Amino acid sequence: MVIDRIQLHSMGHSGKNDNYIKEGKQFHSYQTKDEVYSQFNTRQQMSIIKLENGFYLIAMTKNTYVHITCTEYFGNISGCHYHYWQIAENNIGETESPPNITHCCLLLPRMKSTGLPTASDKPIDTVIDSDWNNIQANKSFGSPNIEDIL
Secondary structure, three states, X not given: OOOEEEOOHHHOOOOOOOEEEEOOEEEEXXXXXXXXXXXXXXXXXXXXXXXXXXXXXXXXXXXXXXXXXXXXXXXXXXXXXXXXXXOOOOOEEEOOOOOOEEEEEEEEEOOEOOEOOOOOOOOEEEEEEOOOOEEOOOOOEEOOOHHHXX
């Protein structure tokens, strides 16, 4: 499968970074590993992709990725399931062909009562995909359950 490159100026992107679309689902690619590490370490939202084999990646180019790992379950807050996430230094991979993507996602940090988390906070995030499914306690994706919120 081929991933076509598009620019998303209408969504506020400056054009400096590449964005890709695969079967109607888009994800962002980052320019450098330093940009990836900076965004992750300052607890900002990030574009990630989930592969058919269950691994998560952060795209840097069509064939270069940073591996990100969903570790232990943190808990359910307002209907969202949160997990701890980690990126190992020098955890860069390359592929000869585009990976088999099953979910294009947003990694969203756990909010604090004072607002956004800071770099000193632990990396606790939830994930939603392009179909508005969210990550579950068992790391699968499912529709949000209104009973979880009430």
